Amino acid sequence: MQIDRRAFFANAAAGLGTAWLSANWPGALAASVHARAAALPGASPKLEFLSPAEATEISAIAARIIPSDGSPGATEAGAVYFIDRALMTFAADQQPLFRNGLLEAQTQLRAMFADAQRFSDASPQQQDQFLTSLDDSSGPAGRPNRASKSTSSFFEGIRAGTIAAFLIDPESEYAGNPSGVGWQLIGREPAHTFHPPFGFYDKDYPGWAPAAAGTSK
16 A cells, blocks of 8 residues: 655654654754764764664664655665664663664564564565554454564654654754755745734744745735
């Protein structure tokens, strides 16, 4: 089943939650800058928390969440480096979840597909089927290969980090997501488009400029 990419990102942006974004915004912006630089051609980034083997697996998972299917995806956004930096900064409390969750997820993967020792070894179809199982909380208790609470939380952590890395605001003074590809996909306008009348507290808002005459409201 094909998923509308634009609709997916619009829902994903909303799903991150304003409370989470507000609480972690400075750290997320800094992690985005780090990730974008790490993903540039010719860069030689160093991992800070994840081992190379762990990074390979998390990168493979992120690449299925936001594939590079004709437009940049999680790989080009440096999602694995965003997650790695987050786990050393504002999301340091999630370190056990990621490390232990990955080990448990790999065990569940092998139980589901005997020919795949690691997520990165599985076929795209197997990867998608496995991630769907981690994301599926419905069904009878004890069904085979049903995701445990810890692996579901692990998957949600990767999904949140991947989406944040991809959609971080391109207008940031820290220059995260400089191309703005994520916001382009959801149709976000890069500039403020306020229209008068305003209260006195609006007129000096950073980035505000009067709309051009004739601009539709």
